[in-house]
Amino acid sequence: MSSVATAPKKGFDFKAFLANNGALVGLVILCLALFIATPRFLTGPNLLNIGIQVSTIAVMAFGMTFVIVAAGIDLSVGSVAALSAMGSSYAVTTAGLPDALAIPVGLAIGALSGWVTGAMSAYGKLPTFIASLAMLTVVRGLTLVISDGRPISTGSSVSWLGDDLGPIPMPIIILMLSGLLAAFVLNRTVMGKNAFAVGGNTEAARLSGIPVKRVLVTVFVISGLFAALSGMILAGRLDSAQPTLASGYELDAIAAVVIGGASLSGGVGRISGTLIGALVLAVIRNGLNLLSVSAFWQQVVIGAVIAIAVGFDVLRRKNVKH
Amino acid sequence: MSNDALLVLDKVCKSFGPVQVIDDVTVEVHAGKVSVLLGENGAGKSTLIKMIAGVHEPDAGQILFKGQPVRIRDTKTSEALGIATIHQELNLVPSMSIAENITLGRVPRKFGVINRREMRKIAREALAKLELDLDVNTPVGDLGLAQQQLVEIAKALSLDARVLILDEPTAALTTTEIEHLFSVINQLKAQGVGMVFISHHLDEIAAIGDFVNVLRDGKFIATVPADTEENELVRLMVGRDIDAQFPRVATEPGQNPLLSVQNLSDGRLDDISLEVRPGEVVALAGLMGAGRTELIRAIAGADKYTSGTVKVNGKKLASFDVAAATRAGIGHVPEDRKTQGLVLDASVAENIGYATMAATAKNGLVDRKGQKARAQKVAERLRIRMGNIDQPIRSLSGGNQQKAVFGRWFTAGAKVLLLDEPTRGVDVGAKVEIYELINEITASGGCVLMASSELPEVLGMSDRVVVMSQGRIAGELATPEATQDAIMALAISNVHREEEMGIK
Incomplete structure (x- = not known):
């Protein structure tokens, strides 16, 4: 009866598409510009290279999306990636565990780190910013303790994560599989939908009987798992776990999520958006490299891009709500 | 109606995209009078207020201030004309004192430093206009909601507001607090302030209003005296008769407590x-x-x-x-x-x-x-x-x-x-x-x-x-x-x- 009032528009609403997919449109324009600017951009090897570059940040950012949707922030992911990579390598080399246990050990370390951060904020009432900031330092410190500040060889345990499967590099395959998994969990499971409710309005979620604290802990565990996976891909590509691995990656992961349209105040976010956000960052870096822009200037450009992308998003939201 | 109106929205219209939210509405605000806006949610009251406050500009029609057509482009223009809006969500800084809040954005200075003595004086004068006895050094966060609201009104008056828009000011107040607010409104009437008052409570309209502008679906329905019978007001507002305001049908209660x-x-x-x-x-x-x-x-x-x-x-x-x-x-x-x-x-x-x-x-x-x-x-x-x-x-x-x-x-x-x-x-x-x-x-x-x-x-x-x-x-x-x-x-x-x- 009520659908008469605003019948869904037939055909393609270009304006609405533009408003809802600003980051995607930006990415396409960016690619077109690079295609015109340099012949080296649109080549198979270069695109695969971008794919590999984007995979570590994107996988990490998938986990981050859960935390940000639940109105939190996870600054510890870079450190967690390093500790997981280090721990899994340590387990199979120094401790002599079978290779097959490398990935489970890494994931367990990621999940445990995430659980600690989540528990500190859910039960200890620390703001997620502070809890994860503390973990950023603690976990990085543990990484240095285990490794004594030196790289550990991964042996043959996780190096296959950096190899190719036929013509396609493994990191890209893992990127796609973990993206599908993340999107499925975020949109189809009770846990994922609860994260949206908790991030959108914690009190309303609680009064509806949603276990807010458990949801908060779970999103951090998920973030830890994805960070661990990302760390092991990185170690696999280098065939060794570096103690400074993924240092500072948390900021790129957050930037990817936010460029992808998630709101830092919670309740809004998409995995596809996060992937696009990570691609925007990777394509810009790649393009600037191809155009031989100095690494120093690259930082300036990337910072500006983050500000512009989120600025557009803020404007768009304002227009939607009057 | 008359030419002595302080502010007139004259046949204004406003659309957002394809939706016409205000359609040919005329509302007058007179000095020393309370003009009530009445309508269901979505009738267009808040859009009208936003026009006066400079948030939206009308697509058609004009706004007259003291008989002269004006364009209220933004909130600054509105303030400069002496128009102040008291929203349901108050615009006060809870951690700052009453005096600091009243002088927010126009702190009196002496040799480049804040002149606290002058600041307190301005605040005291503003509170005195409302016959409010409060210590101006109290942090606003320590006050109850009703008093915060009065501080906000005092702030508006100290900015020489001649037109005051009160958007559901009674929604969160107790009966005693409402009575106090009404006595303040009556004082303001005596001081020649023109007011626009919005409320869902029909009994309040009769108690404080002078005339009522009824809106329905963005259209102007009628202007009637404030002592119009409630049933008639409801009929104008809803567009149909509501049989009973409280249609309780009692049921025989069960034995064991649920x-x-x-x-x-x-x-x-x-x-x-x-x-x-x-x-x-x-x-x-x-x-x-x-x-x-x-x-x-x-x-x-x-x-x-x-x-x-x-x-x-x-x-x-x-x-x-x-x-x-x-x-x-x-x-x-x-x-x-x-x-x-x-x-x-x-x-x-x-x-x-x-x-x-x-x-x-x-x-x-x-x-x-x-x-x-x-x-x-x-x-x-x-x-x-x-x-x-x-x-x-x-x-x-x-x-x-x-x-x-x-x-x-x-x-x-x-x-x-x-x-x-x-x-x-x-x-x-x-x-x-x-x-x-x-x-x-x-x-x-x-x-x-x-x-x-x-x-x-x-x-x-x-x-x-x-x-x-x-x-x-x-x-x-x-x-x-x-x-x-x-x-x-x-x-x-x-x-x-x-x-x-x-x-x-």
Whole structure:
């Protein structure tokens, strides 16, 4: 009866598409510009290279999306990636565990780190910013303790994560599989939908009987798992776990999520958006490299891009709500 | 009408995209008069106010200020003309003092440093205009809501406001506070300030208004004197006759209590016992801070309590466990739907579905089709007016948002509804629909415990009235015998002192 009032528009609403997919449109324009600017951009090897570059940040950012949707922030992911990579390598080399246990050990370390951060904020009432900031330092410190500040060889345990499967590099395959998994969990499971409710309005979620604290802990565990996976891909590509691995990656992961349209105040976010956000960052870096822009200037450009992308998003939201 | 109007919105129109929200409306504001804007939610009142405040400009028509056409491009222009708006959400900094708030943005300076003496003087003069006796050094956050509102009015006056827009100023005030506000408004009238007043309470209109501009669906309906009969005002506003404002249909209550609270105590609750039987509506009355909301929240599992028990159907509930309360059949419609009831970014369907999402899930996966179908069904049954079930709930009017919160508990099959100010900020038409929902619950064997500050609602919709005072139950009245005076007498009774003196 009520659908008469605003019948869904037939055909393609270009304006609405533009408003809802600003980051995607930006990415396409960016690619077109690079295609015109340099012949080296649109080549198979270069695109695969971008794919590999984007995979570590994107996988990490998938986990981050859960935390940000639940109105939190996870600054510890870079450190967690390093500790997981280090721990899994340590387990199979120094401790002599079978290779097959490398990935489970890494994931367990990621999940445990995430659980600690989540528990500190859910039960200890620390703001997620502070809890994860503390973990950023603690976990990085543990990484240095285990490794004594030196790289550990991964042996043959996780190096296959950096190899190719036929013509396609493994990191890209893992990127796609973990993206599908993340999107499925975020949109189809009770846990994922609860994260949206908790991030959108914690009190309303609680009064509806949603276990807010458990949801908060779970999103951090998920973030830890994805960070661990990302760390092991990185170690696999280098065939060794570096103690400074993924240092500072948390900021790129957050930037990817936010460029992808998630709101830092919670309740809004998409995995596809996060992937696009990570691609925007990777394509810009790649393009600037191809155009031989100095690494120093690259930082300036990337910072500006983050500000512009989120600025557009803020404007768009304002227009939607009057 | 006349040329001496301070401010005239002359045949203004406004569209947002294809939607015409204001269509050829004329409203006048006169010095020393209160001009009431009356209309249901969505009638266009807030858009009109925003035109005066410089947030929106009219597409057609003009705004006359003291007879001269003006363009109010932005809020600065509006302020410069001497127009001030007192919103429901106040624009004060809680951590700063009254004096600092009143002089915010125009702090008096001497040799480049803040002149505190001058600042306090400005603030004192502003408070004096309202005959307010407050220490200007008090942080605004320490004041009650009513006093904060008066500080905001004082701030507007110290900016030489000649036109004051009051957007539902009484929504969160108690009866005494409203009386005080009205005496302030009367003083302002005497000082020649022109006011625009918005309220959903028809009795207030007669008490304070001079004339009433009725809007419906963005169209101007009529300007009538403020002493027009309430039924007539409702008819103008809704466009049809509403048979009864309070359509309570009493049902024969069952024998065994559905909800029973025994000796419940906590910081602000003191030994509360009460029972609600199936088919009954029990109202909780009392002054602000009497403990009504605290009691409702404790029963719902939202807050901890230190001692006592809550039973549903004879089964004891764990303290501080919303999920357990929900499973036992309790549904809680909280006091403030925006901050406690709804996830505003989520869709109507999602908001309706929160209480049932986990229970209907299979292997941790949301039953998306089923959830949506159930939401659609309940939305139709509750006549929630919306474009479609997937639209963000933010875009619905207050009454329809509130119905969605009810819908959540209807879907969950709740038998015990705990309602906290169920019709706050809801227009007349939707109010009656919410009352009909209450009837439906009791007719189907459920029960309702309803905290309300609106005495007509308490008297009109309940079967029994439990009056609270200072965290205790001060007394109980059967609704047929209850009067506003009897309720108020209990509400202001000092239960603690009487006990000390051995009266009770």
